[in-house]
Amino acid sequence: MTNIVPLTSTKHSNINVKDSSNYHRFTKEHIIPVVIREIITLASEFPIVFIKNAKTEExxxxxxxxLKNGINLYCQSxxxxxxxxxxxxxxxxxSLMKSDPSSDDVMICIDEDSDLVSSSEGQPLFTISGEQSDYLKQRANALLDMAAWTQQTSVICQYLAEKDLLSPQQLTVKLDSAENNINIGGIxxxxxxxxxxxxxxxxxxxxxxGLLSVIYAHRASIxxxxxxIAKQNAFDANSK
Structure with a gap:
């Protein structure tokens, strides 16, 4: 569960944020949205594909x-x-949230129920005088960068779609624990x-x-x- 609220110096003056490499919160998300600028890097570890929003068709x-809904093989520990x-x-x-649906202005929000929020450990978000700490400024800039990259990704994906470069594909895999092949569609x-x-x-x-190298990385990532498959076989074997 999350409890996301606007971040204010009045309410969160004594709040710290812990840096952690524990991403267990993604344990049930088998696909993770990424931005175009990181595809070339991520392609060396993960298959990178495109999915289509059923409502917006973006x-x-x-x-x-x-390979299975609800199982992120990288975040089980x-x-x-x-x-x-x-x-x-x-x-x-x-996270960032629009201060008003009709405005481009954004505000920083915080999940008060996150395990990364602490009153005694981590980096302070505000100074004693109530100003943003250097740590918070860095995190805010990173969020703004991510928002810009996400918007850029949306524009590029629309371009790829308009050029008819994205085709529906079905992946077929065979797992040790499955009698029949598993077909993965919707990509x-x-x-x-x-x-x-x-x-x-x-x-x-x-x-x-600059998209040709991105496309080749996407294709090679498959x-x-x-x-x-190896991770899923190991996960299934350990679950018995």
Whole structure:
């Protein structure tokens, strides 16, 4: 459960935030939203695919951290063992929220029920005089950067969709504990046929936008599926 409220010096003057590599809060989220700028880095560990919002029909890139709904194979313990992680993992317990739906102004919020919130440990959010601490300023800037990258990602995904570069795909995997293959649907990818049929004009356009390397990283990341299969087999074996 969360209890997200606006962060104020009056109410939270004695609040500290602990830095932690425990991401157990994501234990039931097998796909994690990411931003375009981190795809090349994350592709060395996680399969990166796109999913489509059923209501808005907007696409977003996600890192696959599990093969089954409700099981994040990387966050089952308190120890994060992968060499990299999504940028969004560092946001909690802080977040940004619009101060008014009709305005672009945002305010910093905090999840008061987060395990990262403490009155005795961690970094203070405010100084004795009630000003933002250097730590809070750094965290606020990181949140603003993430918001900008998220907006950039939305624009790029819309561009990819308009260029018909994202195609529905079904992944088929075989697990030791399953008699039949598992089919994973609802994902979109830039496939081989699409790449091979790119016009020279679009190819140059993608290169100039810096998207060609992102697309190749996304496609190469699918080779991380065997890593997830091995993790799922180990998880299933330990659950018996």
């Amino acid at each position: 696409f977003m890139p996600v890192a696959m951290m599990g 308190e120890l994060w063992t992968a060499p990299i992680k999504p940028l969004g993992f560092n946001n909690a317990p802080l 979109y990818m830039v496939n081989d046929e699409t790449i091979n049929n790119l016009s020279n004009e679009l190819l140059i356009e993608l290169k100039e936008k 080779h991380q599926i065997p890593r997830l």
